[in-house]
Amino acid sequence: MSHSNIIEIRNITKSFPDKVVLDNVSLNVKPGEFLTILGPSGCGKTTLLRLLAGFNNATSGTISIDGKDMTDIPPHKRPVNTVFQRYALFPNYNVYDNIAFGLKLQKVDKRDIEQRVKRALKMVGMTDYEHRDVESLSGGQQQRVAIARAIVNRPKVLLLDEPLAALDLKMRKDMQMELKEMHRSLGITFIYVTHDQEEALTLSDKIVVMNEGRIQQIGTPTDIYNEPCNSFVADFIGESNILNATMIHDRLVRFMGIDFECIDEGFGENREVDVVIRPEDIYIIRNAEAAMFRGEVRSCIFKGVHYDMIVATPDGYELEIQDYNAFEVGTEVGMLIKPADIHVMYKERTENHVRGVMTDATHVTLLGESFECEAQEGIVAGMEVDVAFAFDAVELTDDSDDGTSWGIIRFILYKGDHYHLTVRTDDGENIYVDTHDVWEDLDEVGIKISPKSLRIKAL
Amino acid sequence: MSRLKHIFSRRRSLSIPYALFLALFVVMPLVLIMIYAFQGEDGSFSLSNFERFIEQREAANTFIYSIGIALITTLLCIAIGYPAAYILARKTTSTARVVVMLFILPMWINVLVRTLATVALFDFLRLPLGEGALIFGMVYNFLPFMIYPIYNVLQKMDHSLIEAAEDLGATPRQVFTKVVFPLSMPGVVSGVMMVFMPTISTFAIAELLTMNNIKLFGTTIQENINNGMWHYGAALSFIMLLIIGITQLLSDSKGSSTNDGGVL
Amino acid sequence: MKRIFTNGYLLLLLIMLYAPIIIIAIFSFTESPVLGNWTGFSTDLYANLFSGGVNNSLIDAIKNTFIIALTAATASTLLGTIAAIGINDLRYGKRRVMNFVNNIPILNPDIITGISLFLLFVSLGISQGYTTVILAHIAFCTPYVVLSVMPRLMQMNPNIYEAALDLGATPYQAIRRVILPEIRPGMISGFILAFTLSIDDFAVTIFTNGTDGLQTLSTYIYADARKGGLTPELRALSTIILVVVLLLLLIVNIRSRRQARRAEALSQSNNPRRR
Numbered sequence: 001m002s003h004s005n006i007i008e009i010r011n012i013t014k015s016f017p018d019k020v021v022l023d024n025v026s027l028n029v030k031p032g033e034f035l036t037i038l039g040p041s042g043c044g045k046t047t048l049l050r051l052l053a054g055f056n057n058a059t060s061g062t063i064s065i066d067g068k069d070m071t072d073i074p075p076h077k078r079p080v081n082t083v084f085q086r087y088a089l090f091p092n093y094n095v096y097d098n099i100a101f102g103l104k105l106q107k108v109d110k111r112d113i114e115q116r117v118k119r120a121l122k123m124v125g126m127t128d129y130e131h132r133d134v135e136s137l138s139g140g141q142q143q144r145v146a147i148a149r150a151i152v153n154r155p156k157v158l159l160l161d162e163p164l165a166a167l168d169l170k171m172r173k174d175m176q177m178e179l180k181e182m183h184r185s186l187g188i189t190f191i192y193v194t195h196d197q198e199e200a201l202t203l204s205d206k207i208v209v210m211n212e213g214r215i216q217q218i219g220t221p222t223d224i225y226n227e228p229c230n231s232f233v234a235d236f237i238g239e240s241n242i243l244n245a246t247m248i249h250d251r252l253v254r255f256m257g258i259d260f261e262c263i264d265e266g267f268g269e270n271r272e273v274d275v276v277i278r279p280e281d282i283y284i285i286r287n288a289e290a291a292m293f294r295g296e297v298r299s300c301i302f303k304g305v306h307y308d309m310i311v312a313t314p315d316g317y318e319l320e321i322q323d324y325n326a327f328e329v330g331t332e333v334g335m336l337i338k339p340a341d342i343h344v345m346y347k348e349r350t351e352n353h354v355r356g357v358m359t360d361a362t363h364v365t366l367l368g369e370s371f372e373c374e375a376q377e378g379i380v381a382g383m384e385v386d387v388a389f390a391f392d393a394v395e396l397t398d399d400s401d402d403g404t405s406w407g408i409i410r411f412i413l414y415k416g417d418h419y420h421l422t423v424r425t426d427d428g429e430n431i432y433v434d435t436h437d438v439w440e441d442l443d444e445v446g447i448k449i450s451p452k453s454l455r456i457k458a459l
Numbered sequence: 460m461s462r463l464k465h466i467f468s469r470r471r472s473l474s475i476p477y478a479l480f481l482a483l484f485v486v487m488p489l490v491l492i493m494i495y496a497f498q499g500e501d502g503s504f505s506l507s508n509f510e511r512f513i514e515q516r517e518a519a520n521t522f523i524y525s526i527g528i529a530l531i532t533t534l535l536c537i538a539i540g541y542p543a544a545y546i547l548a549r550k551t552t553s554t555a556r557v558v559v560m561l562f563i564l565p566m567w568i569n570v571l572v573r574t575l576a577t578v579a580l581f582d583f584l585r586l587p588l589g590e591g592a593l594i595f596g597m598v599y600n601f602l603p604f605m606i607y608p609i610y611n612v613l614q615k616m617d618h619s620l621i622e623a624a625e626d627l628g629a630t631p632r633q634v635f636t637k638v639v640f641p642l643s644m645p646g647v648v649s650g651v652m653m654v655f656m657p658t659i660s661t662f663a664i665a666e667l668l669t670m671n672n673i674k675l676f677g678t679t680i681q682e683n684i685n686n687g688m689w690h691y692g693a694a695l696s697f698i699m700l701l702i703i704g705i706t707q708l709l710s711d712s713k714g715s716s717t718n719d720g721g722v723l
Numbered sequence: 724m725k726r727i728f729t730n731g732y733l734l735l736l737l738i739m740l741y742a743p744i745i746i747i748a749i750f751s752f753t754e755s756p757v758l759g760n761w762t763g764f765s766t767d768l769y770a771n772l773f774s775g776g777v778n779n780s781l782i783d784a785i786k787n788t789f790i791i792a793l794t795a796a797t798a799s800t801l802l803g804t805i806a807a808i809g810i811n812d813l814r815y816g817k818r819r820v821m822n823f824v825n826n827i828p829i830l831n832p833d834i835i836t837g838i839s840l841f842l843l844f845v846s847l848g849i850s851q852g853y854t855t856v857i858l859a860h861i862a863f864c865t866p867y868v869v870l871s872v873m874p875r876l877m878q879m880n881p882n883i884y885e886a887a888l889d890l891g892a893t894p895y896q897a898i899r900r901v902i903l904p905e906i907r908p909g910m911i912s913g914f915i916l917a918f919t920l921s922i923d924d925f926a927v928t929i930f931t932n933g934t935d936g937l938q939t940l941s942t943y944i945y946a947d948a949r950k951g952g953l954t955p956e957l958r959a960l961s962t963i964i965l966v967v968v969l970l971l972l973l974i975v976n977i978r979s980r981r982q983a984r985r986a987e988a989l990s991q992s993n994n995p996r997r998r
Binding site: 486 | 729732733736737739740741742743744746747750758759802803805806808809810811812813814817821824825827828830831832833834835836838839840841842843845846858859861862865869884894898919923925926930940941944945948953957961964965968969972976
């Protein structure tokens, strides 16, 4: 056990009867760090925070805080304090008594309590509010009291569960700066949960990106922005163009039918990869001769400092580009991408793999339903099999009863000329679909797969 | 050890004492009614109690007659109570609160005293005691239980729904039949639940209102229990439980979610 | 015009509802043993009630009624509050089962509750008397307490309890200092409801009061009425109860109106917050 970590999370899994919320999560936090857990709603970030606070127990795995195993330690004995999203101030106490709550329980000397409460109030800029009724305060003021109530106990770690989510934009920005300042002057560890990527980039020393109960990437804000490890992170953090590509060999990658020089190495030869190019990294030049590729401006919107444009290439790719100059809609433009601005990522998968069982020679049960397939040599009924099929072999239908199986669209990724969808099927498995059709998040869809495209192998 | 401590420190463990209490004082007694109902006098399994119910006709006739009286009472309560609830719901909350309270206030006087007073009223007005007095007494007793839940639903109804209907060209009559009444059904259903079954099962009240001339099903059950016919009495109770179960299922399928109707 | 009609309708209903009660009130000021016979103005019935001029069994019945109601309402409030806090924290499935069973005594007619408990006490060989009546009253009152406390718990920010634990309170301290103050109004209305249900109960009591002659007001009146007449003093007692309740309701109503007005004034001077 190394004492350079204030928190050590080891192989934590949390499952409820109907689903797994956290799947084998491990994480170390250094003392004094401002660490943000970032992810879309339902990714497990709040559950992870609640496990740290002790409100829930993990199904398996261990958490230690300050060198001590926390498994059997109830919340009231943990050296952490929490700031809740909806403040959770005690309505029956005034501001002073809310903040003094923890100190009174610890039987701190009365004069000490008064001093510490006053100092905490000063820290959150709420001096003179001691005797106010908490329900008479505005949202921002309530959250300040909630923060004061937590830090007055001098916890080793402060847990913040989307503390600014309920505030309006202006108030949120102000509070961000104040939190950052507070972190500096208190010198304690902050663990901050949010779904707001901008907030995470602004505040954190370190960001943990989570999705579907798993950690996707851990790194500094710059790392995460510049070197996203997969298409989910690239899409979730900032604006980006994500495209299918082939790594031809080291430092040469082909996408949109064009070979581009890049600086990435070690992916092997002729390997399918994803590339990310940030909108500000594509340069529009008027001199089309010098351009690497051409396109036509489809839309151009002024965003305060820069213009946000959609440019379509003749091959049917759409790219988002940010530039300080405006180009009129319909203009033919040339574009340039520098090698260092092309970021190559491993694909998590290149086709769907699902487990199934052969029911007879031409039917296989997968995703909880029976799918027709072509007769396979050497495979008999009852065999467990691995079924592979391409992303674009799946047809989605509007009517969820229309398909062989059905599912809900959980994640949509635009890849320049098509959408890459994650569909959670009826029996809880994910399948991935490439389509040109426009769907929306959480749409219910029917799933059809043509018999020819199922490739079946015995397990 | 600490695991065990952990389990007992959870809030949900606080439901355990009440779960045990309910098991002993609610579930067990109902199971006993079932056991007694399906036992002959010698204690062995038997359907004789139910055979007797069908063959002897006396209890069965009372049962059917009680259902009739309960139906009339319920319909009268809806017919009289719905307009009252509707009028109340259109008044300002503070006025309505006072009137609703006035409707509920008589409930604080013992039901038997009120019944005897009703008898006195009939005497005073030189009206005969009998079926008419019985129905009047029942409506008198149960009307507040019909008004209250309907008023509750009507009062919480989103007024913009009515305005939307008017905006879309509905006449006042159509607004009522197409929007207000259908939306107030949950209140009517819980009102029916609170009038129908209690009417069938009341005892004492019917006797007092009719000079012992008319018996309702509740009285039949009570007489059997009092005369030591526990098995037969339990069987009659079991029949009532069945009816309650059925009406409950029917009202559930109508989507009634308001169980607060009884809380005065 | 329409207003007159609707107000007239309500008035008519109220008159119908109050006619018997007014008769009781009027005839509480005459001594005649038969209700409906006016034998001249007198306050003797009231005097008898307080000077012990009535027979002891009526006084006993009144005493019993209050002791039973007080005990049952207190026990129900404790049991029901603790239960509601626990049920509120249960997972969906178990919570549904608990709520379903909790609703059974509310939906069952009193006579079924009475008979089922009678069979229980007989089967367990418990001799019937004070204890069984109180247990029976707790059984049919507690579900109402649970129902009155539950909405308060559900309105509460679920993080409040956790915040207390987080700040170092033990589960017991967190409940006492944070949850109880929040649900107190629900507990009070639950207690009042349980108290009145118990006082008014007839059907459950008569099946569980045994043969040793334990009488409450209800069973006393029942026995009285079957003997052919109402003890005249009961008219005075009913009138007193009515007036007391009327006064209580008026006070509660005026107070809650004043509070509502104050809350309104507050919400206008501050930015609107929940509740």
